[in-house]
Amino acid sequence: MKTxxxxxxxxxxxxQRKKQLRQRQLDQMQRFKERAKAQxxxxxxxxxxxxxxxxxxxxxxxxxxxx
Numbered sequence: 136m137k138t139x140x141x142x143x144x145x146x147x148x149x150x151q152r153k154k155q156l157r158q159r160q161l162d163q164m165q166r167f168k169e170r171a172k173a174q175x176x177x178x179x180x181x182x183x184x185x186x187x188x189x190x191x192x193x194x195x196x197x198x199x200x201x202x
Contacts, residue, residue, distance in 0.1 A: 137145070
């Protein structure tokens with residue numbers, strides 16, 4: 136049978152482990168959010184570049200047709 140001191144030590148270790156796991160979970164969530172944000176920004180950047188290329192193509196076509 137465990138003594139009260141041993142029981143307290145077990146409880147303290149479990150509390151500390153719980154805090155560590157919670158912090159790890161928070162860190163993982165933060166990294167996930169940062170990656171998702173970076174991916175969204177990259178997607179937006181690609182869309183802008185695509186739109187710019189399409190606009191440039193249209194302008195070149197108009198110039199060739201007029202010229």
